[in-house]
Amino acid sequence: MLTIAYDPIYAHPLPESHRFPMLKYELIPGQLLYEGVITEDNLFSPQPLEEDVILQTHTSNYWYRMKTGQLTHREMRAIGFPQSPELVEREIRISKGTIDCALNSLQYGVSLNVAGGTHHAFADKGEGFCLLNDFAFASHYLLNKKLVKKILIIDLDVHQGNGTASIFEGDNNVFTFSMHGQHNYPFHKEHSDLDIGLPDGTSGDEYLRILEQILPELIENEKPDFMCYVSGVDVLATDKFGKMKLSIRDCYNRDEIVFSNSKKYGIPVAVAMGGGYSPDIRHIVEAHCNTYKLAKDVFGL
Numbered sequence: 001m002l003t004i005a006y007d008p009i010y011a012h013p014l015p016e017s018h019r020f021p022m023l024k025y026e027l028i029p030g031q032l033l034y035e036g037v038i039t040e041d042n043l044f045s046p047q048p049l050e051e052d053v054i055l056q057t058h059t060s061n062y063w064y065r066m067k068t069g070q071l072t073h074r075e076m077r078a079i080g081f082p083q084s085p086e087l088v089e090r091e092i093r094i095s096k097g098t099i100d101c102a103l104n105s106l107q108y109g110v111s112l113n114v115a116g117g118t119h120h121a122f123a124d125k126g127e128g129f130c131l132l133n134d135f136a137f138a139s140h141y142l143l144n145k146k147l148v149k150k151i152l153i154i155d156l157d158v159h160q161g162n163g164t165a166s167i168f169e170g171d172n173n174v175f176t177f178s179m180h181g182q183h184n185y186p187f188h189k190e191h192s193d194l195d196i197g198l199p200d201g202t203s204g205d206e207y208l209r210i211l212e213q214i215l216p217e218l219i220e221n222e223k224p225d226f227m228c229y230v231s232g233v234d235v236l237a238t239d240k241f242g243k244m245k246l247s248i249r250d251c252y253n254r255d256e257i258v259f260s261n262s263k264k265y266g267i268p269v270a271v272a273m274g275g276g277y278s279p280d281i282r283h284i285v286e287a288h289c290n291t292y293k294l295a296k297d298v299f300g301l
Contacts (some may be wrong), residue, residue, distance in 0.1 A: 002027070002301040003104040004292070005097030007045040009090045017095075024276060027285045028114050043098065046097035048089065049137065053099070056144065057136045057167065059124045060226050066131060072247040079126040092129045094118070097142050098134035100150060105268040106147065109299040110259065112292060116229040118270030119161035127163065128185060133227040136167045139174050141148040142226060143207055152224035153177060154215070154258060157232030157274040158184055159180050161262075165190035172232065175222045178204060194218065200243040204250030207235070211237070219265050227267050229258050232274025233287040240277045251287045251288055252294065259298040271295065 006071055010025035032038045037214065054063050065071050076083050094115045106113035112279040119135065120128035135153055142148045153168075153180040155161035168174040182197030189195065193258045196210060233251055235244040246254070262269040294301070 001108055002042050002147050002292070002296050002299075003101065003111045004038065004043050005046050005101050005111075005279050006043050007093050007097070009093055010115045012086050012090050017060070020099040023153040023281055024117055024273075024284050024288060027281065028269040028273075028288050031285055031289050035289075037289070037293055037296065039094060044100065045237055047129070049092040049099070049132075050106040053141060054092070054095075054132065055085040056140045057133060058121075062124045075125060078128075079131060079132075080129045081131075091118075095137050098270065099138045101272075102138040102142055102228070103147075105270045106226075109263065109301060110269050110271065110295045110301070112271040112273075112295060114273060117227060117232060118155060118273030119155055119164045119230055119271075119274070120159070122163040122166050125203075128159065130163060131164050133167060135230070135270075136164060138228060138270060139168070143173055148226040149173065150222065150224045151226045151277040152176070152218065152222055153227060153228045153230075154257075155179070155210070155230040155274075156254060157230050158244055159232070159275065160184075160189050160195065160197075160241070161184060161192065161230065162186045163189075164192040165192040165195075168193075175218070175224065176217060176228060177214075179214075184241070184243055194265065198244070202244050204246040204253075207244070207246055207291060208218050208250060208253055208257065211260070215257060215261050218262060219267070224267060227258075227262055228267050229271045230274040231255060231258075231271055231288075231291050233276040233278075233284055233292075234274070236276070236283060236287060238280065238283045241280060242277070247289070248283065248287050252290045255291050255294050256298070257295055263298050
């Protein structure tokens with residue numbers, strides 16, 4: 001069964017200047033339902049994440065000040081959202097959704113969160129529209145419960161997963177792989193276990209060539225028994241911030257490389273959507289919806 005985490009709070013109202021990036025969270029499930037790719041039975045609404053799980057990844061000081069609305073103006077400016085209880089509720093539900101997806105993928109091979117991929121959140125701070133790090137939560141949860149032994153985080157958002165890299169630095173149970181724009185945000189890069197920084201204007205052909213070579217080698221060498229995949233579509237040529245030259249078809253082929261290797265090696269994969277900032281929302285929604293369609297087809301769900 002294809003399981004998809006979604007709750008209306010994912011698209012919770014923000015000031016008009018912040019509204020556009022949230023539209024995709026309503027439109028993706030709506031489009032999948034309209035096309036008949038999924039039914040309501042494929043969707044589930046996650047509960048809030050438990051505090052003890054939050055504190056396995058984030059510092060108690062950061063979490064306390066977040067939940068009580070005491071983050072400083074400077075901290076919230078780095079995050080990019082206005083501080084509110086609704087925003088905290090949104091973040092803890094998204095994060096629980098990613099953990100639920102990880103558990104579901106152990107059963108079905110793959111599961112997807114309509115939101116998530118909040119890879120700029122560090123243990124003690126947030127950045128770049130990310131307050132809490134959902135794949136860090138999922139990884140710690142699976143490892144602490146002894147459900148898996150080795151996790152490979154595949155981050156193909158156009159921006160480096162700097163928070164994720166920092167959280168898992170020196171952790172031999174989690175291998176962080178980020179392929180991103182070298183000259184894009186964040187301008188100070190952390191050290192993932194494997195970083196591939198691409199020049200501005202990288203074509204789809206070159207991007208896919210690199211990924212197709214690197215990913216099987218990583219799997220063979222690291223032997224993970226679980227994968228987390230950040231499938232950002234800000235690599236599109238139409239993206240306002242991406243500086244890459246990938247087409248929607250290139251994004252489709254990128255996802256196919258990830259899913260086909262997951263299936264080939266028998267490694268469950270949990271998926272979060274990551275970024276996407278094309279001015280025409282249709283490009284974002286189509287590229288993201290392709291990820292769900294591929295997951296369903298490749299895993300026969």
